[in-house]
Amino acid sequence: MEIKVLQDILSANDRIAERNRHLLDEKGVFALNLMASPGAGKTSLLLETIKRLKNRVSIAVIEADIASSLDADKISKEGVTTLQINTGGACHVDANMLNNALESISLEDTDLLILENVGNLVCPAEFTLGVDRNVMISSIPEGDDKPYKYPLMFSVANAVLVNKIDLLPYLEFDFRNFSRGVGVVNPKAALMQISCKTGDGMNEWISWLLAEMKK
């Protein structure tokens, strides 16, 4: 006998993501999911963001790492609440892992929650979490063809930050090709150029973030 099913394979994850969304809304927390390939600059962007906002906004950070706690140690030095979650070998954070992590964070005292997802351009894009915004970083050394190779990641991002623009004199990167690719998969994404090293573009990023938090 053949039966129709028509069910999304990750629907169980999506249901938990909805619970996360409700919980975060109820507590008035604005949550960001930060995704990028390994070394693109997630932790660097976090540190730069914390430096500029920690006197105005109460920030909590969730560091997801396959094994180490190096990034979490860097962040907690900045004096913000940092929760380390080890994904136990998994290549992404799913809604359930986030749900568990939320129990250990004092959400009442948090305005902005930032999750540093596992460094990977494939898997994290597949799992909705129930956060307010997805932000992805693509860095100059990775090349301008990334939207064409990892379209799903670019399609779920509300903002795409091109990091390490201080390296442009040494590397070839065609912004037109890059932004055309982003435009095809996700015309609504905000596109920004930044350098966590020189601070270029940080004002634009921080303004974008504060504006989204007000929405």
Added chain:
Amino acid sequence: MSDFYGELSGELNLGSDSYTIQIKVMHELAITQNVLDIALEQAEKHNAGKVIKINLVVGEMSGVVDECVQFYFGFLSKDTIASDATLSFKRIPITAHCYDCDATSPLEEFNWVCPHCHSSNIEVVGGRELYIDSMEIE
């Protein structure tokens, strides 16, 4: 499959291949576990004694490797009524709509222009699918 891993490790610029393989592997593991859960739940709902076939629809954007899901399924479904089930994968290409000529067509890999009028004024509308379409049970 080894070619695929080679390509991926090159792209992600990771230190070691084994790390890369681990990364890829876990993604499909989660997906396969969900496929099995849904299949068993559906089978129970229909009082089936056996799952014969599961028809999956997978968009090219999803980055799911069929062989990988197949491999995990064999492992995870052991000792369940789905242990002999075949998985069938229907692949949906990345499809875009053209705002200039109004056509909706599959895109060539890495060459994102409308295949009819060569416009780049296009937007992706398909290729993100990841669902179970139907099942054969008895």
